[in-house]
Each structure stands twice: as structure tokens, then as C-alpha cells.
Amino acid sequence: xxxxxKAPDVSEPPHRDSRQPAITLDRRxxxxxxxxxxxxxxxxxxxxxxxxxxxTADGRSERLLIQAALDELTAGHSTAGHGTADxxxxxxxxxxxxxxxxxxxxxxxxxxxxxxxxxxxxxxxAIIGWHRTGPLAxxxxxxxxxxxxxxxxxxxxxxxxGPGTNSYDALCLDIDNGPDWTVTDSNSGLYQSxxxxxxxxxxxxxxxxxxxxxxxxxxxxxxxxxxGFTDVHTLEVAVARGVxxxxxxxxxx
Numbered sequence: 001x002x003x004x005x006k007a008p009d010v011s012e013p014p015h016r017d018s019r020q021p022a023i024t025l026d027r028r029x030x031x032x033x034x035x036x037x038x039x040x041x042x043x044x045x046x047x048x049x050x051x052x053x054x055x056t057a058d059g060r061s062e063r064l065l066i067q068a069a070l071d072e073l074t075a076g077h078s079t080a081g082h083g084t085a086d087x088x089x090x091x092x093x094x095x096x097x098x099x100x101x102x103x104x105x106x107x108x109x110x111x112x113x114x115x116x117x118x119x120x121x122x123x124x125x126a127i128i129g130w131h132r133t134g135p136l137a138x139x140x141x142x143x144x145x146x147x148x149x150x151x152x153x154x155x156x157x158x159x160x161x162g163p164g165t166n167s168y169d170a171l172c173l174d175i176d177n178g179p180d181w182t183v184t185d186s187n188s189g190l191y192q193s194x195x196x197x198x199x200x201x202x203x204x205x206x207x208x209x210x211x212x213x214x215x216x217x218x219x220x221x222x223x224x225x226x227x228g229f230t231d232v233h234t235l236e237v238a239v240a241r242g243v244x245x246x247x248x249x250x251x252x253x
Contacts, residue, residue, distance in 0.1 A: 025135065028126040032155075032184055035124050037135065044135055046102065046127065048183045054174075056139055059104030061212060061237040061245035062174060066108045068235055068247050069095065069170040069210040070115075092116045096202065098156045098173035100127050103140030105174060110143035118148050119168070123155040157190060160198040170208045171199055178213030179220040179248075191220055196227035203252040211248040224250045 022038040022045070033049035045055035054062070074090040094117035097105050109115050122128055128151060130136040131144055143149055152159060156175055176182040179191035189195045191211075199209055209229065211220070216234055224232045229250035236244040 026126065026130070028124075030124060030126065032123060035126050037126070037130055039135075044102065044139075048124065051177065051183050053177070053183060054101050056102050056104075058239070059102070059108075059139075061247065062101070062104035063108040064235060064237055065172045065174060065210050065212045065247050066095070066097075066105050066112070068249055069172050069208045070112065072208040072210075072231070072249060072251065073169055073206075074114075090114055093170065094168045094204075095119070095170040095172060096121065096168040098171065099175040100131060100140075100151070101174055103131055103136055103143070105172060106143045106149070107139065107141040109172075110141070110146045110149060116148060117150075117168075118143075118146070119150045119152055119166070121152045121154060121156045121159050123153070125153060128153060157186065157195065157198075160190075160195070160202055167202050167204050168207060169204050170210065171203060172210045172212075174212040176213075178215055178246075179211065179217045179223075181214060191223060193223070193227055196223060196229070200227065200229070200252050205252060207252045209248075209250045209252070213246050213248060215243045216246050217248070220248060224248070228253055 020041040022040045024036060024038050026037045028035050036047040038045050038047060040055070043055050043057045046053045070093070073093060091114055093114050095109055095115050097109065097118065097120045100106060100120050100122035106118070106120055109118050131140045144151060176187050182188050203209065221232050221234065230253050231249070231251040233249055235247045235249065237246065238244050
């Protein structure tokens with residue numbers, strides 16, 4: 001059930017076009033703060049804990065998050081499609097997506113048959129509901145009902161540090177505006193040594209970590225290398241205004 005609206009103090013990325021007024025569609029209070037779904041013109045946007053998180057205006061970088069991880073995993077495999085002891089066949093890959101968001105990453109992963117297991121960690125019950133029965137269902141395109149997809153309603157840090165033993169070929173994270181711009185203070189630990197060690201434990205040997213960010217972070221690249229990740233590099237996605245969106249990539253040795 002929606003709560004009465006109140007004006008959030010929204011911090012927006014520098015490339016965000018806020019010339020059109022925003023209309024609040026739903027607002028919920030949760031254990032991590034307030035989460036809001038708004039419409040701005042033809043686009044929907046999510047505000048989490050008073051911070052602009054993402055919108056439906058342009059999903060290129062969210063799709064690149066998934067495609068870049070897949071490209072890294074399949075690079076070097078033979079045309080016969082067989083894996084090795086350390087790397088799976090590119091026809092039977094698994095991915096964990098951190099953050100359901102507006103659904104671009106999930107829909108893109110579900111459209112690729114090589115992902116045989118797709119888990120999505122989302123801590124906001126409201127966002128899951130907006131995809132199941134609300135306006136965001138159009139953007140996840142029925143992927144929540146795909147038998148390969150599992151929606152995990154939990155905090156990513158809790159999941160990584162929990163008792164489960166599931167591991168993945170790719171971890172694709174989009175829970176913040178980047179390592180240097182977290183939605184909640186507690187998320188900062190994910191990008192530091194303890195969080196990176198937890199991510200490595202959830203990756204299969206040779207697995208790929210992909211992290212979306214609204215701006216490049218050389219400090220995060222250095223942290224990845226210090227944590228023992230290899231093949232650390234960054235892909236850029238040009239935006240209409242301001243610095244490019246990026247995807248940070250690294251591999252478990």
C-alpha cells in the first residue's frame with residue numbers, strides 16, 4: 001500500500017535531464033529507507049533512500065553489464081563450445097544480478113539462452129512488486145516468470161556472507177550509482193577488501209565480476225587488483241550529458 005508522498009531530497013547524476021516535472025506513482029518505507037517510483041514524461045525512475053538510482057530512458061549500459069560479462073566468459077572458448085576444468089561451456093552459464101532495478105539487465109539476460117541459471121538479488125520488496133504487478137512489468141518483459149530465473153528478496157551483502165554455497169560464472173552488480181556513490185552507507189563495504197573477498201567466494205574459477213557505475217573509479221580498479229582479481233578493465237558508455245556510464249570488469253584468478 002502506498003504511503004503519503006513527501007518531497008525527497010534527490011541527488012541526481014550530472015547527466016540526468018530533470019527539465020520535465022516528476023510525478024510520484026508510489027512511495028514505500030522499508031528497512032533501508034524510502035523507495036519511490038516516479039514518472040517523468042514517458043520514463044519511469046526509481047529513487048532509493050533519497051538518491052536517484054535509475055530510470056527507463058536508456059538501458060544501454062545496463063544491457064552492456066550483462067553482455068560484457070558474457071563476452072568475457074566466452075572469449076577463448078573453442079568454436080566447438082566445450083568448456084575446461086576451470087571454465088564452463090558457454091552453453092551452460094550462470095549469472096547473479098545484483099539489483100533488479102527497472103529490469104533492463106534481467107530482461108537482457110533472460111533473452112540469452114546461454115544463461116541457464118539467473119539469480120537476481122533485490123532487497124526492496126516494492127521494486128519486486130512493481131515488476132510483478134506494476135508499471136515496471138513492461139520493462140522486465142515477463143522475465144520473472146522464466147523458469148531459469150530466481151528472485152532473491154534479500155540484501156546483497158547478507159546474501160554474499162550467508163550460509164549458501166551457490167556460486168556463479170558471472171556476478172553483475174548494479175545496486176548503487178557506483179563504488180564511489182552508494183545508495184546507503186552500508187553498501188560501501190561491498191567495494192572494499194572484505195566485500196571483494198565475498199564476491200570472489202561466490203565466483204567460479206575464471207568467473208567474471210561486472211560492476212555498473214555512473215562514473216569511472218580508478219580507486220575501485222586498484223581495489224580489485226589488490227584483492228587478487230585479474231584482467232581488470234573498464235568499458236565506457238557515452239551519455240547525452242556529463243561523464244560516461246561505465247562497467248568495471250574483473251576476473252577471478
